[in-house]
Amino acid sequence: MGYVGESRSSDSKVAIMLAADAELDEMLVGTQVKVTLDAFQVWEYPGFSPHKVLFGFQGRDQAGEEAQDLSLRA
Known part of the structure; x- marks a missing residue:
C-alpha cells in the first residue's frame, strides 16, 4: 500500500511512498x-x-454523521 507524494522539484517523476510513512x-x-x-x-x-x-x-467518508466506505478498481 502506498501513496504518491508531492513533487518537490521540477522533476516529473514522483516516488510512491509507503502508506505507513504518511504524516x-x-x-x-x-x-x-x-x-x-x-x-x-x-x-x-x-x-x-x-x-x-x-x-x-x-x-472512508467520515465527514458526515454516518461513515461510508469508498472503493474504486480499474
Missing part, C-alpha cells in the same frame, strides 16, 4: 477532502503490445 494532518479530521487522479502514466513499460494496468483506491 497525519489533524486539520483534515472531520472535513471533506476531494481526491482526484488527473493523470496516470506508465513509463518505459517492457514490450510493445497493449498492457493492462491495475489501479485501486480505498477510502
